[in-house]
Each structure stands twice: as structure tokens, then as C-alpha cells.
Amino acid sequence: MTSIKQFQVTFDCAEPERLARFWCEVLGYVVPPPPEGFATWDDFDRSLPPERQGSSFFCVDPSGVGPRLYFQRVPEDKVVKNRVHLCVRVGTGLVGEERLAALEAECARLVPLGAVRVRLLRADGVNESCLVMQDIEGNEFCLD
Numbered sequence: 001m002t003s004i005k006q007f008q009v010t011f012d013c014a015e016p017e018r019l020a021r022f023w024c025e026v027l028g029y030v031v032p033p034p035p036e037g038f039a040t041w042d043d044f045d046r047s048l049p050p051e052r053q054g055s056s057f058f059c060v061d062p063s064g065v066g067p068r069l070y071f072q073r074v075p076e077d078k079v080v081k082n083r084v085h086l087c088v089r090v091g092t093g094l095v096g097e098e099r100l101a102a103l104e105a106e107c108a109r110l111v112p113l114g115a116v117r118v119r120l121l122r123a124d125g126v127n128e129s130c131l132v133m134q135d136i137e138g139n140e141f142c143l144d
Contacts, residue, residue, distance in 0.1 A: 008068040016057040016071035022136050029059040078138050087144040103131045103143045
């Protein structure tokens with residue numbers, strides 16, 4: 001059996017570059033350099049057929065550890081709850097009030113970027129507290 005070494009997470013969305021840049025801010029990811037022969041991603045985008053312009057964008061973990069995030073434009077709006085979501089691990093190893101403070105601090109950083117706070121799920125004896133959020137296109141994610 002082959003072991004998978006790398007994977008990417010793909011987001012269906014309305015505005016690929018805008019959403020990619022939001023997630024760059026959330027995760028500390030970066031937009032890689034444009035393909036060889038292009039000074040900017042805009043130059044590359046203009047080289048595509050009109051129907052493909054602005055249709056996708058991606059960002060990467062500068063350390064090379066995390067998965068590539070790929071954003072592709074789709075015609076339909078998001079209608080229901082995500083079946084898969086990202087958990088942004090800001091409270092790892094923290095418990096109680098210290099964990100809540102870390103979650104709230106990260107929430108306060110992300111809301112001005114366009115994120116929306118949905119609800120706090122308090123520790124229940126099995127799971128630690130986490131904050132359910134939405135990105136700028138309504139995709140759910142957790143501050144965990």
C-alpha cells in the first residue's frame with residue numbers, strides 16, 4: 001500500500017484570490033511566486049482565456065509543512081454546512097480560562113479580516129472549548 005505524503009485542501013468559492021489571501025492572513029501562509037516568465041500573478045491571469053481568468057488561486061505554508069490550499073471558483077453559492085472544515089489550532093495544550101483567552105484573542109484578530117464569530121463551544125469534560133467561526137465566504141472553521 002502506498003503512503004500519501006502530501007495533500008492539498010480545495011475550497012469551492014466565488015472569489016478565489018480574495019479567499020486565498022484571507023486564509024494567508026489566518027494561517028501565516030504565503031502566495032508563491034508566479035510561474036516563470038510572469039512578473040505577477042495578474043500578468044499570468046491575463047494570459048489565460050477569458051473564461052479561466054480569476055478561476056483559481058492558491059497559497060502555501062512557507063515552512064513547507066502544511067498542505068497547499070487551492071481555491072476554485074464555482075458558479076453556485078454555498079448553501080449548507082460544510083462537510084469538512086479546518087480547525088485552526090491556537091489553543092493546543094491550553095485548558096480552562098487560558099485556552100478561552102487564546103481563542104478570544106485569535107477571534108479578535110480575525111474578525112477585522114472579515115471572519116464571523118458563530119458560537120463558543122465550551123469544554124464538556126471530553127472536548128476542550130473551541131470557537132466556531134466563518135470565513136469571508138461563509139465557510140465554517142474552528143479556533144481550536
